[in-house]
Amino acid sequence: MSDDPTHSDPDKYKVAFENDRVRVLEYLDHPGDQTTEHAHPDSVMYTLSSFRRRLYGADGDSRDVEIEAGTTGWLPAQIHAGHNIGNSDTHVIFVELKQPGVASHRPGPLGPALA
Amino acid sequence: MSDDPTHSDPDKYKVAFENDRVRVLEYLDHPGDQTTEHAHPDSVMYTLSSFRRRLYGADGDSRDVEIEAGTTGWLPAQIHAGHNIGNSDTHVIFVELKQPGVASHRPGPLGPALA
Secondary structure (H helix, E strand, C coil), X not given: CCCCHHHHCCCXXXXXXXXXXXXXXXXXXXXXXXXXXXXXXXXXXXECCCEEEEEEECCCCEEEEEECCCCEEEECCEXXXXXXXXXXXXXXXXXXXXXXXXXXXXXXXXXXEEC | CCCCHHHHCCCCEEEEEECCCEXXXXXXXXXXXXXXXXXXXXXXXXXXXXXXXXXXECCCCEEEEEEXXXXXXXXXXXXXXXXXXXXXXXXXXXXXXXXXXXXXXXXXXXXXXXC
C-alpha cells in the first residue's frame, strides 16, 4: 500500500520542518538500501550527495537516475519505490508543497525533472 | 528600493530552478559581504554552510543570526538586507513559494524561524 514515506521508511525519511504550507523531509540511505512503495506530493528536491538509484513506479515501470550533489530538481506527485544501486549514500532534502497546483494533475515522469 | 534579490544582488543570488509553483535560489557570499535591501516571498531555507549574519529590516530594526550548516528554516515574506559578519561563507538554498498563504499576512520575525 502506498503511504507517507515517514511511515513506509521511518529509518530513512525524517521530518526536518513542517508548517501549514510545506513539510521538509531529509532522506538518507546507504548503498544497497531499498524503500517500500510510498507517495510523494509535488516536491522540490535538493541533493546533498551524488548517487545512483533505480526507481520503480506503481505500474511496474522503472527508471535509473544518476544525480550529482548540489542538484535542484522537481519531483511531481507520484508513487514509487527506490533502490540505491550505486556506491554512495543517497542524501536528499525534499520540500513537499501542501497546496496542490495545476501541475500535479498532469501525468509526470517517474522520478525528478532536473533543472 | 526593495526588489527581487536576483536583481538587487545578482552576484550572490542565482536561480537554480523555477516552475509555476516555486523558484529555487542559491545564495553564496563571503565574510564581509553585504546585500542591498531586497524582498523575499514566504520561503524555505536550507543552509549549506554555518554562518553569522546581521539582518537589517525595512523599519531600521536589526537582528544577528548564527546558523549551523544543515539547518532547515522558514523565512516569512519580508524585506531586509544582510551583512556577513562571521568568518565563513554564507551558502543557502531558498525555496520560494509562489502561492501566497494565510501565514504570509501575519507579521513575522526578521530573518528565519528555525525548526
